[in-house]
Amino acid sequence: MKFVLSVPESLDPAAAAPLLCAGITTYAPLRKWGAGPGRTVAVVGLGGLGHMAVKIAHALGAEVTVLSQSLKKQEDGLRLGADHYFATSDPTTFERLAGTFDLVVNTVSAPIDVDAHLGLLAVDGTLVNVGAPAEPLSLNVFSLIGGRRSYAGSMIGGIATTQEMLDFCAEHGIGAEVEVIPADRINEAYERVLASDVRYRFVIDASTFA
Template sequence: MPVPMPVHAYAAPAAGEPLVPTVIERREVGANDVLIEVKYAGICHSDIHTVRGDWGPQSYPLVPGHEIVGLVAEVGSGVTGHQVGDRVGVGCMVNSCGQCTNCRNGDQQYCAEGMVGTYGAVDRDGTITQGGYSTHVVVDADYVLSVPEGVDLAAAAPLLCAGITTYSPLRRWGAGPGKRVAIVGLGGLGHMAVKIAHALGAEVTVLSQSLKKQEDGLRLGADHYFATSDPATFEQLAGSFDLVLNTVSASIDVDAYLGLLAVDGTMVNVGAPGEPLSLNVFSLIGARRSYAGSMIGGIPETQEMLDFCAEHHLGAEIELIGADKINDAYERVLASDVRYRFVIDTATLG
């Protein structure tokens, strides 16, 4: 009989209720599994949306967290890519069908049967996945990533979501030398987008509601910084960019931002607003522009991102907190009062 492992965690008992300490059970380590002692877990805005039921009904109690880093504590008999003591990470997914065209191409996030999210999802064995706000997690080895030594472990946690969410479109749409890139928003996603776009060699402009974070933006690698609350910004920058990466999860005037693109430019949405966005198709037709979306990245690209960040000594700007501050952190995220990502020290969960 398999013997599940009890571990300490923080869970939402119901929609809208504060997270509380709890004990959950992790499955026994199978042949292709890795048991990870979680050291740090990032807090993503999507954690808050999910546990509060904003994106649909959930199965409670629910342990969130899909920005997970730690050390390998045990490996299954068939695992060859990871060893006890290795620095590893787990991002937004822990399984997929592995057989569809997208999975075979390394785009597991677009699995035709639906990827299995790190928490709040039905795993292949029928259980509900529980996330990284816990002391340990058991994950299929194919979804465990190596965290290189060049990145501080705590600062690496947000790379598993915010890092790959911005790296993937920046790479796909060719951010690099000679390219003019605008980053909309300087939050958890946006600050990583600035760092990565700068490291890729692009000319980087931040478009933020106000200039209050301008000093940060320039320090993180932006060449220019403009306030979108000033209508003159959209006149001054019309037709200026090859790529606009929208990281905000709020309603925006899509047509205004599309007007910032040069001929053949692309605007990519990675922020996920709760309501539909609309546009005038002439904003696209008039300059052969494109409007696109992107969601995290597959396992190979996520590993590529981690290696890139290690090479360029990039990590998230973080505020490290104890588990007793999780609920406070949620309120501060909603108030945009964090620069730029909360990370939980999971040693405080026990």
């Protein structure tokens, strides 16, 4: 049987394409690990993946917290649907939020302190990695067994889940926050990515290719 994705007409074309990468990458683990009413979800990082995780977790009905290195994107995070926003650079954050979350979705591709983030989980909570750091990550097994916690990974989803995600985003008016650029600004865009100066996805206007 052949499956073909159908993009709902209500989705903005410029935002629909990023949904097929950032959308499914975050939707799949949120659905798999039960984000919804009565559940507490933390999103680590408010970038290309993180901003979609916040939107989707909020639409699913979860209580959403953003954990970012600083508070510079706090206004954006709350606008996108977060209920709370904390800076991980503040050492009191991990003490204050210990044992709080049912699910922590790590969207960053930089190394994190896995043990510290596992400590944020409630009993039977799960830390899911969707970001892909180049360096190996390590953990102390006692961070897992102390609260029956789990550490998992997720990449994308199958055709059926991707279609479910597209329909869900169309129903709830969710799209990626994008900046459309011409092809001759690709190098500039890359420099801005390196500087974390993206709100929150670049989309290249295909009509500008020579």
